[in-house]
Amino acid sequence: MNDTIAPKAGREGLRERKKRLAEQAITDAALRLFAEKGYYETSIQEIADAVMMSSRTFFRYFDSKEDILSGAIRAVQREGLRLAAECESNEPLKIALRRVFLHLAELYQQQRDGLLARYRIAKQSSALASLFLYAMLETEPELCAALAARLEPEPDRSELRFLVALHMTALRVTIEEWLENEESPPLSSLLEQRLIF
Amino acid sequence: MNDTIAPKAGREGLRERKKRLAEQAITDAALRLFAEKGYYETSIQEIADAVMMSSRTFFRYFDSKEDILSGAIRAVQREGLRLAAECESNEPLKIALRRVFLHLAELYQQQRDGLLARYRIAKQSSALASLFLYAMLETEPELCAALAARLEPEPDRSELRFLVALHMTALRVTIEEWLENEESPPLSSLLEQRLIF
DNA sequence: ATTATATTGTCATTGAATGACAAAAGTCAA
DNA sequence: TTGACTTTTGTCATTCAATGACAATATAAT
Structure with missing residues (x-):
């Protein structure tokens, strides 16, 4: 029961590795079960059983x-x-x-498969779709705060909020279209065409 | 146990009236309890008890x-x-x-109090906020369909979807600002300033 | 090896949601 | 009004998500 060694002194222990392994195993099993039998038809007990x-x-x-x-x-x-916190x-x-x-678009792009699996499941019910959506939108206030704090001529709060929301909407709609079409151009280039504000 | 009479032949019966009464009573009791003790601290049993x-x-x-x-x-x-289905x-x-x-803005405007109560409760958790949000956004696809069906030079689907989403975002952000400020101008005039697409 | 610490399993509990069915209330016609 | 018919409601039982408490186990550090 060793593999890549090293519960070294100040490094990463076995615990952390097992933790991420278990997390990944749960996610894989759950997404597979959700896709096979549906989200609501899959109980947590079944997911837990699947990963023992x-x-x-x-x-x-x-x-x-x-x-x-x-x-x-x-x-x-x-x-x-x-990244927003890092702006000049x-x-x-x-x-x-x-x-x-x-940059967000590129991050999503690297996760297309996992994202698509989740997107398909989310469309099984409106409660799930709302979660999916909100996972994106909930960062709007934080993003506003990060930008407002670092930008020089401190932008008008109301205007900033609106602009951030518009960008997020562009990202959201673009992601949906990008996921729905099998052979579509890279997400970032699709988004670029939309960011015309 | 009569009041405004008339379970007349083809009209509205006592059942319908009691139904709406009960619905209203539940809503009132629930919103009150949510505001007093918090959404998650209020059980359905308590709500049911309150309206017997x-x-x-x-x-x-x-x-x-x-x-x-x-x-x-x-x-x-x-x-x-x-209304969207009615366009020329x-x-x-x-x-x-x-x-x-x-028109949507005017409808919301007429419900400011109830909306504000719900908005405050929704902000108690992200799960609730997501529902609140989604209740708005979920109509986007239907709105797109309604518009696409009735408009003459059938609009590009992708473009339509984006435009609808932008409008919805403007409505959402404007409603939030409108609710957060006690003495703010009418929602519809606030929105008008935003609809510049 | 021996501590200390973190992780896991078992057990019990609360509360949301739903199906089945009988009791009660509302509706309609004569 | 009575009596048949339909809808609404309450009771009971059940499933499942989620969480606290605590003992058993696994990992870490010396």
């Missing part, structure tokens, strides 16, 4: 069944947020927005 | 606890959709969109 853990332990990895779906999206969004202090607002959203 | 019905009966009026929050918004959105066949797309969304 108790259902109680499942809840130590995910806050809820829904979390399996939205977690990946939230991770991407958080990454985009991190004198960078014009629209340039900064463009940079952040094109 | 069994919890089983509650579920015959609302599909879920969340339904109390999002139902009102969905009703408004559906009304807006109805030769009306330009942007004119039709403007008409539909300004």
